[in-house]
Amino acid sequence: MxxxxxxxxxxxxxxxxxxxxxxxxxxxxxxxxxxxxxxxxxxxxxxxxxxxxxxxxxxxxxxxxxxxxxxxxxxxxxxxxxxxxxxAQRTTLQLKAPTCVMRWLLPRLMEWQALHPEVPVELTTTVQHGVDFRREAFDAAVVYGAEPDPALQVLKLFDEQLTPVCAPQLPLRTLDDLQQHMLLHPARDEKDWATWLGAAGVQLPRQGRRQHFETLDMAMSMASQGTGVAIGDWTLIGDDLASGRLVMPFDLRVKTGKGYYLMRPAQVAAPGLMALLEWLGGQAGAPR
Known part of the structure; x- marks a missing residue:
């Protein structure tokens, strides 16, 4: 040869x-x-x-x-x-997010994966609302709270805007009607309802019926079944409103001064990360 x-x-x-x-x-x-x-x-x-x-x-x-x-x-x-x-290394992007944003984030991550199977994303959920990239090995994180330091690598997703929601069949037409229904709290501190009622100028009896939940998902699930009136962020529950599973009985949306932000470490971004973050930012700004 x-x-x-x-x-x-x-x-x-x-x-x-x-x-x-x-x-x-x-x-x-x-x-x-x-x-x-x-x-x-x-x-x-x-x-x-x-x-x-x-x-x-x-x-x-x-x-x-x-x-x-x-x-x-x-x-x-x-x-x-x-x-x-x-x-080429098939790098999996490591993303962290609080459980409260899952209703908005998870469907969009699934859509991203269908569009970009070559950029896999591994999502870690947590009850924490922040991130410390010095100690946590994540490529990016969704954080909830006041606006982070502008010197960091931050992309704002949306402001928190609280509004009551309920099942379409629930008889709720005026603010006074709230006294006739159970208030569903997505957290035990009841701050969300207190903030919205204060902005609406409504004072309900302290002995009124109420139910506390550990997550927003649980509160919204019970509300969709007609159990009572829940409160949540307008954007996070947007898919439920768009589908008709839930309705807004009142037009008032109250900004809390907090919001949801995408953050990443200051060093060079992992391959595909910037495209994912920009896409999520576009999803946050897209009309429903």
Whole structure:
């Protein structure tokens, strides 16, 4: 079996065939013209036939050279493709988010994964509302609270806007009607309802019926079944409102001064991260 020609000589042939000029090929290969000429001569000697016709104004391919060129192009194309695909690491983006934002975030992450399966995302949920990138190995995080330090890498998603919601069939037309229904609290501190009622100028009896839940999901699930009136962020429950599972009995939406933000460490972002963050930012600003 005849020994294969050396790969450097084939690469020199490829560049020279594209230039049809030893001088220009030498410039691209960062070799001397003499070195290029010697490599081509050595390749021709190895193959046993000429690849170029030397002319006064340059070079032209022989019939054998013309046959060789597409094959050599294919070989180097496969090598380049292999370097890109085999050498590429399939990096999973590590994202952290509080449980309260899951109703909004999770469907959109699933949509992102369907659009970009080459950029997998691993989501860690937590009851914490912040992140410390010095101690936590996340590529990005959704945080809830007051506006973070503007010196950090922060993208604002949306402001928190509280509003009551209930099942469509629940008889609720005026603020006074709230006294006839159970108030569903997404947290035990009852701050959300207190904030909204204060802005609405409503004072309900302290002994009124109420039910506390550990998560927003649980409160909204009970509200959709007609159990009572829940309160939550207008954006987080937007999909429920759009589907008709829940309705807003009142137009008042109260900003709390807090919001939801995307944060990432200051160092270089992982591949695909910026595209994901920009896409989520666009989803936050998209009308329902």
């Amino acid at each position: 005849k020994r294969l020609p050396p790969l450097p000589a084939l690469h020199t042939f490829l560049i020279t065939a594209q230039c049809c000029n030893f001088t220009r090929a030498a410039q691209q290969l960062h070799l001397t013209q003499g070195a290029v000429s010697r490599q081509i001569a050595g390749l021709e000697a190895h193959l046993g036939y000429a690849l170029f016709v030397r002319q006064a104004r340059g070079l032209s391919l022989t019939r054998e050279g013309q046959d060789w060129l597409p094959r050599v192009q294919q070989v180097f194309g496969l090598i380049e493709e292999g370097v890109q695909q085999v050498g």
